[in-house]
Amino acid sequence: MEMLASLHTLPSPLPPTTTSSSSEPSYKTPFITRRRAIISASTAAIASLLHISNPIPSLYPSIALQPQQVELDQEEDRIVRLFQETSPSVVFIEDLELAKIPKSSSKGDRDVVAEDEDAKVEGTGSGFIWDKFGHIVTNYHVVDKLATDQSGLQSCKVLLADASGTSFYKEGKIVGIDPAYDLAVLKVDVEGYELKPIVVGTSRDLRVGQSCFAIGNPFGYENTLTTGVVSGLGREIPSPNGRAIRGAIQTDAAINAGNSGGPLIDSYGHVIGVNTATFTRKGTGISSGVNFAIPIDTVVRTVPYLIVYGTPYSNRFQ
Incomplete structure (x- = not known):
């Protein structure tokens, strides 16, 4: 109603006309013209409204994508900060x-x-x-x-x-x-330098499917970040002395030559493992996506003894 009220004021009726057959005034022709004008104006107004409203549905896809884009940007920013804080x-x-x-x-x-x-x-x-x-x-x-x-x-x-x-x-x-x-x-001798120790986490609460990140130097490329998930838990891998390392973490975060010894971290930047081994495609040396890390709980139990005694606890009395 408000839109119709905003239309231009219609002109006054035309003066009455007479015909040779009758002396009474006739408003037939002006009435038809007025009616057509009203219909035409109303149609134009409605068409104008429809024209204005047509683009609105086309905005829905872009509006729907905005939250997804924001969420993606936030996720990328989080990973960037994670790398900057940990590297x-x-x-x-x-x-x-x-x-x-x-x-x-x-x-x-x-x-x-x-x-x-x-x-x-x-x-x-x-x-x-x-x-x-x-x-x-x-x-x-x-x-x-x-x-x-x-x-x-x-x-x-x-x-x-x-x-x-x-x-x-x-x-x-x-x-x-x-x-x-x-x-x-x-x-290493760090006299005159202030170091930033890594934040140690835990591996006992890990779940298959949670995100993880590897930082290292594959093939000599310094400070390389790779991403993936925890693919499996409780794996068994060989150690350098031929024994089995039990409880290893399996991940699809790329680990290649040069990554060994680097940290596997969770979404909070806490170390959950030490990147150690990978299965490579035969004849290529390229990671197959099946990679392993020593769980950090094992590292936490071992490292203090290595620092103090130079050997693990199991070897102290041999």
């Missing part, structure tokens, strides 16, 4: 073979192993900062050559970052190993 606690490890035994520096520490131009990189791996004292957790198989070296020509170079994000190299020295669980602890 400073992840280190890059290079296993080196030196051409000659280096001279000890005045501090008794070969800080800059990179100065030896003849040093040969025999392998790379990952690890994560355990505490502010410079202890680093990694896999035993990442540093096994250094652990068994009798020549003095093996060395380990660690690239890490302090709390401010400044990267620096240090020599890593082994303080403890546990081949049965494929774990090792390195120590």
Whole structure:
């Protein structure tokens, strides 16, 4: 009704006309014209309304997509923040073979192993900062050559970052190993630096299907993030000494050569495992998507003994 009331005022009726057959005024023709005008104006108004309202249904798909887009943006932002907060606690490890035994520096520490131009990189791996004292957790198989070296020509170079994000190299020295669980602890001199230890979580409450993320250095590409889910629990994988590691976490988050020793984290950025092994496609060396991590509960039980005694608890009295 309001829309019809807003139409232009119709003109007044035309003066009466007469015909030769009658002297009485006739309003027939003007009445028809007025009626047609009203109908025409009403039709135009309705058509105008329909024209205005037609685009509205076409907006529904875009309106419906907006919450999905917002949700997607929020999820991406969460993963970006997760990586930014966790990656400073992840280190890059290079296993080196030196051409000659280096001279000890005045501090008794070969800080800059990179100065030896003849040093040969025999392998790379990952690890994560355990505490502010410079202890680093990694896999035993990442540093096994250094652990068994009798020549003095093996060395380990660690690239890490302090709390401010400044990267620096240090020599890593082994303080403890546990081949049965494929774990090792390195120590670097962090005098003058403030480290950001990783946040330790738990693996006892994990559920198949929950999200997980791996951070490491596959094929030497530093600070690489891969995403996936917990694919299985309670798996059994071989250890470097031939025994079985029980209770391993299976994930489809990509793990390749160089990821070993890096953290597997949950959606809160808490470490739930140490990335250790992957099945590769035959003849390709490419991950098949079946990857494994040592559960963090096992790591928490083992690492303190490695730091204090250099060997796991099971070996203390042997």
